Amino acid sequence: MKVRFILVGEGSSDLRLVEHIENLLIQEGFSEVSGETPDLGMFKTPVGRSVREKLVAILKYYPHADLIFVHRDADNVGVSVREQEISSAANGLIESDKVIPVVPVTMLETWLLADIEEVKRVAGNPSYRGSLDCVPPPRRLESVRDSKQLLLTALCEASETQGARLTKFKKRFSEMRARLTLGLDPEGPVRQLDSYQNFRRQITSFAQRNLFE
DSSP states (O other), rough: OOEEEEESHHHHHGGGHHHHHHHHOOOOOOOOEEOOOGGGSSSSSSSSSSSHHHHHHHHHHOHHHHHEEEEEEOTTHHHHHHHHHHHHHHHHTSSSGEEEEEESSOOOHHHHHHHHHHHHHHHOOTTTOOOOSSOHHHHHHTOOOOOHHHHHHHHHHTTTOHHHHHOOOOOOOTHHHHHHHHHHOTSGGGGGGGHHHHHHHHHHHHHHHHHHH
């Protein structure tokens, strides 16, 4: 069975998340998967910033999408609030089982921090022998408020660069974050995070409804 999806994201960091979702859907048993995260700013008619306004635009320009993922970082409000926000936005527009929230706690960067070895590799120093104590263990990782800043700190520490080289290294943060998203292993340490487990359960439920019923 084929499935086409759209990811409504929060920024450029979502581009690589599409490939991660494609792989997850294939693992669930879909024979062919295609997804994209359109640049809403390129649409002829300006699109508002609310989730509902974004969904209206997606349904207009991508009427044949089988599934819509909506990425909203939990930030300081929590998963349930974000999921309710997405559910309310979809109400009356599209069947609820065709919308899957993607709600990392507290940010997408939290998921990327789960795999310390991958952080070292992307920092260009896979043999780094330090412990990266700045990163808490997975059981406490979702309590970090600013995981974006923590990810930058961890990458800098792992790189062991200093001075002008460190300044230049920091400017590559967006690129390194994209590589970490692309390399996010669905069977790796990220599976220890509650928000990622919740995300995976919803994908599995969608697959079971559409492949086995």
